[in-house]
């Protein structure tokens with residue numbers, strides 16, 4: 001396990017709070033600020049009574065409270081899972097090369113070549129209709145099947161479950177289940193980093209040093225779709241694991257800095273065992289599923305070098321708050337050496 005201390009940005013406790021009812025991401029620093037900034041839009045979207053507004057305020061306070069307790073509760077859940085949960089497929093927790101599609105291994109080998117260039121990408125890296133989005137083969141079918149079976153077994157167990165975010169109610173946080181050290185970190189370091197270095201070197205792809213990984217699940221009577229958003233990541237891998245389903249495609253717009261009014265979206269379908277690679281701050285969402293179940297592995301990969309300069313969630317220099325594990329991928333930069341220290345004096 002890495003010994004680097006990773007941090008959150010303090011904006012985690014104020015910004016990007018999602019109000020499902022209004023499909024709106026908001027910032028909350030005080031009731032007055034909230035009322036001033038969002039009063040009109042909430043009224044327009046149907047929040048017309050004082051009671052309704054008070055209910056929304058309560059929801060926000062609850063979400064902020066949840067975020068403040070998140071790391072502590074995650075530690076407790078992980079310990080509980082270790083104690084009571086009996087895995088069904090123990091082998092899926094430890095990455096083996098045999099889980100990876102042979103074409104993926106070829107892509108990795110190609111990406112590591114000194115003269116690898118974007119002009120002559122292997123055919124198995126498919127450039128999609130949205131700018132700088134790629135589809136690549138990642139896993140074997142057997143691995144995807146066993147991985148889903150393992151997650152279903154977990155879902156049916158008594159073990160406590162942490163959900164990936166406020167937009168997704170049925171996903172699984174993989175670090176709590178124990179996938180980080182033996183599966184996800186080796187996958188990122190040995191296989192995904194070379195590919196991301198080649199495809200996304202200008203946006204942190206060549207300095208990825210942490211991740212947050214989870215599985216999202218969509219089904220009728222559960223979550224069907226996902227609102228338009230960007231990820232708290234520099235580079236994202238989204239692998240379709242199965243099962244059978246119809247619709248539920250992703251759609252991609254523009255980078256987060258571009259206003260929605262100037263954006264045209266492009267639809268991109270899933271191909272089981274394949275992954276989509278995209279810039280984390282490329283806006284996207286998921287269309288409603290119409291039948292079956294869709295399970296996707298999402299790996300938000302982070303570059304501390306990039307995000308230490310600017311937090312993508314608040315667009316400011318991050319204000320660091322200690323966190324557990326990889327937290328949100330920020331690190332404390334070493335202070336610049338002082339010119340006056342003896343050791344620096346060269347005579």
Ligand SMILES: O=C(O)CCC(=O)C(=O)O
Pocket residue numbers: 216226231238250284285286296298
């Ligand atoms: O539904 C999907 O496959 C996309 C999920 C996603 O974009 C996310 O969780 O950040």
Ligand SMILES: [Fe+2]
Pocket residue numbers: 229230231284
């Ligand atoms: Fe996303």
